[in-house]
Amino acid sequence: MGSVPIFPMAAYPLLFRPLDLGFVTLPNRILMGSMHTGLEARPDGMDRLAAFYAERARGGAALIVTGGFSPNDAGELSPHRAQMSAKQDAERHKVIPRAVHDAGGRIVLQVLHSGRYGFHKNVVAPSPVKSAINPNSPREMGEAEIRQTIAEFAASAALAREAGYDGVEVMGSEGYLLSQFLAQRVNQRQDQWGGSLENRMRFPVEVVRATRAAAGADFIIVYRISALELVEGGLSAAEIAAVAKGIEQAGATLLNTGIGWHEAKIPTIAQAVPRGGFAWATRNLKQAVKIPVIASNRINAPEVAEEILARGDADMVSLARAFLADEAFANKAKAGDRAGINICIACNQACLDHYFIGQPASCVVNPRAGRETKLVFRPVTTRKRVAVVGGGPAGLSCAAVAAERGHEVVLFDKAAELGGQFNLAKKIPGKQEFAESVAYYAERIRRAGAKVVLGHSPTEAELAQFDEVVLATGIDPRKPAIPGIGHKSVVGYVDLLSGRVEPGRNVVVIGAGGIGFDVAIYLLERNARATLDPDEFAQHWGIVHDRAAPGGLDAKGFPPAHPAHRITMLKRSATPFGATLGRTTGWVHRAELARNGVQMIKGVEYRRIDDAGVHVAFDGKESAIPADTVVICAGQEPLRPLAAKHLIGGAKEAGELDAKRAMLEGAELAAAL
Ligand code: FAD
Ligand code: NAP
Ligand code: SF4
Numbered sequence: 001m002g003s004v005p006i007f008p009m010a011a012y013p014l015l016f017r018p019l020d021l022g023f024v025t026l027p028n029r030i031l032m033g034s035m036h037t038g039l040e041a042r043p044d045g046m047d048r049l050a051a052f053y054a055e056r057a058r059g060g061a062a063l064i065v066t067g068g069f070s071p072n073d074a075g076e077l078s079p080h081r082a083q084m085s086a087k088q089d090a091e092r093h094k095v096i097p098r099a100v101h102d103a104g105g106r107i108v109l110q111v112l113h114s115g116r117y118g119f120h121k122n123v124v125a126p127s128p129v130k131s132a133i134n135p136n137s138p139r140e141m142g143e144a145e146i147r148q149t150i151a152e153f154a155a156s157a158a159l160a161r162e163a164g165y166d167g168v169e170v171m172g173s174e175g176y177l178l179s180q181f182l183a184q185r186v187n188q189r190q191d192q193w194g195g196s197l198e199n200r201m202r203f204p205v206e207v208v209r210a211t212r213a214a215a216g217a218d219f220i221i222v223y224r225i226s227a228l229e230l231v232e233g234g235l236s237a238a239e240i241a242a243v244a245k246g247i248e249q250a251g252a253t254l255l256n257t258g259i260g261w262h263e264a265k266i267p268t269i270a271q272a273v274p275r276g277g278f279a280w281a282t283r284n285l286k287q288a289v290k291i292p293v294i295a296s297n298r299i300n301a302p303e304v305a306e307e308i309l310a311r312g313d314a315d316m317v318s319l320a321r322a323f324l325a326d327e328a329f330a331n332k333a334k335a336g337d338r339a340g341i342n343i344c345i346a347c348n349q350a351c352l353d354h355y356f357i358g359q360p361a362s363c364v365v366n367p368r369a370g371r372e373t374k375l376v377f378r379p380v381t382t383r384k385r386v387a388v389v390g391g392g393p394a395g396l397s398c399a400a401v402a403a404e405r406g407h408e409v410v411l412f413d414k415a416a417e418l419g420g421q422f423n424l425a426k427k428i429p430g431k432q433e434f435a436e437s438v439a440y441y442a443e444r445i446r447r448a449g450a451k452v453v454l455g456h457s458p459t460e461a462e463l464a465q466f467d468e469v470v471l472a473t474g475i476d477p478r479k480p481a482i483p484g485i486g487h488k489s490v491v492g493y494v495d496l497l498s499g500r501v502e503p504g505r506n507v508v509v510i511g512a513g514g515i516g517f518d519v520a521i522y523l524l525e526r527n528a529r530a531t532l533d534p535d536e537f538a539q540h541w542g543i544v545h546d547r548a549a550p551g552g553l554d555a556k557g558f559p560p561a562h563p564a565h566r567i568t569m570l571k572r573s574a575t576p577f578g579a580t581l582g583r584t585t586g587w588v589h590r591a592e593l594a595r596n597g598v599q600m601i602k603g604v605e606y607r608r609i610d611d612a613g614v615h616v617a618f619d620g621k622e623s624a625i626p627a628d629t630v631v632i633c634a635g636q637e638p639l640r641p642l643a644a645k646h647l648i649g650g651a652k653e654a655g656e657l658d659a660k661r662a663m664l665e666g667a668e669l670a671a672a673l
Contacts, residue, residue: 011336057105060330068112075113115177167220173258234551392420394649397666504628
């Protein structure tokens with residue numbers, strides 16, 4: 001009798017159940033969701049995208065969705081041509097599905113018509129209703145143009161098939177053209193495309209029907225539906241369920257979900273959103289249709305995904321940024337290697353923020369993302385002894401890559417734990433996940449066999465025995481020369497965030513960069529919303545589960561705030577407050593502070609600090625702002641306690657320093673050592 005094979009129990013059994021779509025079976029329940037990579041319209045974009053997606057297919061994603069490609073000129077997001085509308089587009093794209101298939105994966109092309117969100121002159125919409133987030137006014141689509149656009153969606157799918165894609169995703173959420181037809185806030189037509197819900201859903205339903213007819217029965221059609229609109233006059237949950245049924249009947253294979261229109265005033269993917277915080281909204285769709293439904297937004301860890309499946313909220317999960325942070329997310333989860341997964345911390349700094357400044361997407365915690373062909377870590381030919389002094393983001397990144405390449409690495413930190421300023425950042429409500437990055441890099445360093453020496457500042461004599469010395473010692477907080485800076489009310493942000501001082505009721509924050517804003521959020525929310533609970537989050541932002549509520553919003557708006565501190569933020573420059581914050585996340589911080597009545601005064605001259613508070617001059621007047629506590633957040637200076645050949649992160653340059661630069665510099669230097 002042969003021995004019984006022993007299979008290790010799967011760590012996430014539901015996540016790794018195959019999904020039978022009838023004509024094809026996906027190996028697991030993980031979809032890599034669509035992301036704007038900024039490569040779509042570049043001359044070398046197709047080759048770089050092929051390498052980017054192939055790495056993620058090798059990493060175990062069951063199905064990949066590309067960034068958005070328009071079916072015609074009017075549907076472009078920007079004037080740079082990113083379309084699937086002609087034979088030469090299909091030809092150009094062929095390299096992408098070929099690379100993904102060679103890597104053992106499957107990929108669908110997202111067909112996206114921007115409607116009134118297009119940043120060009122030929123913007124169209126169901127009705128000429130301008131969006132608050134676009135200076136361009138749309139013109140109303142005529143009957144013939146609507147018919148033509150439906151045909152162009154279908155043609156796009158046929159071209160995608162010709163290019164070798166396994167299917168398409170029809171983008172029907174986030175406030176793009178299909179959402180605009182569905183919602184009365186933009187669709188004010190009186191013809192067969194407007195008015196009743198049946199009429200308003202005619203356009204998306206016809207798009208799916210025509211797509212199915214053009215692409216054939218054995219072609220995956222994912223439809224991305226808005227599970228929650230989060231805008232005034234948006235669809236209710238009951239209406240969304242009706243739309244889902246119509247889309248299913250028209251021939252969709254899978255229903256993927258989107259949360260909120262881009263113009264929603266509620267965060268949908270930022271750090272303020274709890275992990276898996278919107279999955280509950282997908283259950284509404286699951287109850288409405290028989291085709292598999294995919295949950296999305298802030299699903300960044302396998303246990304979160306498994307729980308969503310276990311609760312029955314969805315049949316599959318969509319992870320997008322999680323695959324920027326770790327291309328092998330799915331394989332590692334399958335192997336039960338949770339500690340080996342680089343978790344996306346939802347900062348948007350190197351992905352979505354890059355898109356808006358025309359740079360290709362990358363990732364703060366994984367600088368190789370989007371640089372697959374450029375930042376290559378080759379095994380070393382000559383093994384060197386490398387000392388890395390400082391275990392913040394720069395030093396962690398450098399030590400991990402250098403050790404993995406084969407160098408003998410010793411990482412020193414004078415603190416008792418690795419992480420540098422990330423150990424302060426993780427105290428900020430919403431930034432708790434920064435601890436994940438520290439744990440992940442520490443694990444990589446351990447696995448690569450590097451030695452870590454904590455609680456020790458090495459001397460130059462000690463470092464003389466190394467072939468290479470890297471200084472990653474970070475920064476010193478700046479102490480501005482304001483008279484009275486030594487007053488008992490004055491504290492540094494390090495003291496405050498370390499919990500060494502208890503702030504009083506009236507707090508003045510000097511400096512309004514990223515840290516000034518974080519300190520204000522910390523003061524306001526550390527006791528009130530310290531946990532990231534989906535129900536608390538929904539309550540905080542006025543989101544309701546009522547199936548009849550338009551947009552899923554509470555008609556009463558946001559609940560009133562009860563701030564524990566009266567905060568005043570000051571800065572000398574005249575630029576708007578929050579101008580240095582993340583492009584796609586800064587508004588969340590500004591909205592929170594406004595809700596809590598934080599006073600912001602710019603263009604001030606600091607006169608002195610004394611028992612009466614902080615004396616400032618602005619607008620030609622002098623006044624004293626009462627302060628029980630004054631928190632200094634006035635930027636930083638480089639900290640260079642030793643001489644060294646290589647400087648990275650804050651030790652190299654403190655101005656404009658962030659973790660993105662620190663980690664990239666660490667990885668780039670380590671690749672070259
Ligand atoms: P550091 O993180 O400062 O690390 C330096 C390390 O060197 C420390 O561990 C220190 O103990 C060690 N060291 C110093 N001297 C010695 C010595 N002589 N011997 C041995 N070890 C030594 N950035 C973002 O990109 N996004 C954010 O959202 C964000 N939020 C932040 C929130 C807060 C509250 C703070 C404080 C910072 C935030 N930052 C953020 C900034 C980010 O943390 C820094 O840019 C980053 O940590 C800089 O990395 P670094 O490795 O250069 O320096
Ligand atoms: P920062 O963004 O450079 O802001 C420093 C602030 O201090 C400015 O408001 C500046 O404003 C003021 N200041 C500078 N010199 C001063 C002086 N001599 N006297 C009084 N005020 C002075 O630096 P930070 O807030 O310390 O943040 C450090 C880095 O961490 C940032 O570069 C940022 O990228 C990163 N970070 C990012 C985030 C994020 O959410 N992405 C969050 C936290 C930190 P005035 O000159 O107008 O007075
Ligand atoms: Fe996630 Fe930030 Fe990386 Fe974007 S840059 S993928 S949000 S960790």
